[in-house]
Amino acid sequence: MKAAPGAQKRLLDLAGLDAALDRLAHRRRTLPEIAEIAELTTRLGRLATQIIAAETEAKDLARDQSKAESDVDAVRARADRDRKRLDSGQVSSPRDLTSLQSEIASLQRRQDDLEEVVLEIMERREAADAKTAALVAERDEVTASRDAAADRRDAGYSEIDKDADGTGRKRDALAAEIPGDLLALYTKLREQSGVGAAHLQAGRCQGCRTSLPIAELNRIRTTAPDEVVRCEECRRILVRTPESGL
Incomplete structure (x- = not known):
């Protein structure tokens, strides 16, 4: 799957809003x-x-x-x-x-x-x-x-x-800016593991906290910026930024 780097980066913001909604739901239940x-x-x-x-x-x-x-x-x-x-x-x-x-x-x-x-x-x-x-x-x-x-x-x-209503409106507005196929993949992964996308930061997946092997980092380094990459350990979408250590 391909998606513009900007669209992929929006997944991190979306994941942050989803995490906030999850925290609010947990707070409501407890x-x-x-x-x-x-x-x-x-x-x-x-x-x-x-x-x-x-x-x-x-x-x-x-x-x-x-x-x-x-x-x-x-x-x-x-x-x-x-x-x-x-x-x-x-x-x-x-x-x-x-x-x-x-x-x-x-x-x-x-x-x-x-x-x-x-x-x-x-x-x-x-x-x-x-x-x-x-x-x-x-x-x-x-x-x-x-x-x-x-x-x-x-x-x-x-x-x-x-708070949930305000966060939900922000989430819906942001989700509308993300391509449908990328959003569908994110949603599917989120339903499976609770988090659909994670930041690749300093060579480490912030979703499962796993440091990627050198060979995998080299592969990702040569992958086109618009290519959607996944963590081999947790299968979440890996979002690349200047802080990814590539």
């Missing part, structure tokens, strides 16, 4: 906020599970407390009825009187036990409610942090996209 948002999102998922568990525990305890309080009320009501019978003097038989007094004492013990159960459940419920509140507060804090990270990420995207 913004620190992306990893931060992912970590915070994972934390929010764990917190959501923990909040559901804590809320479920609190609801179960509220139901247990309600049942225990109902049991206390039932025992208290029965004991009150027995006391009224006892105080009314309706029970005259010593045997029935003893039995009634025994039942009242038994009901009092039962009430005391049930009230202890209610108190224990209340304490556990308060702990569950406090845990839920703490988890919800943590969730809100993490959500705010994630939102802030998303704002920073989007600002980073905007800045990078603006």
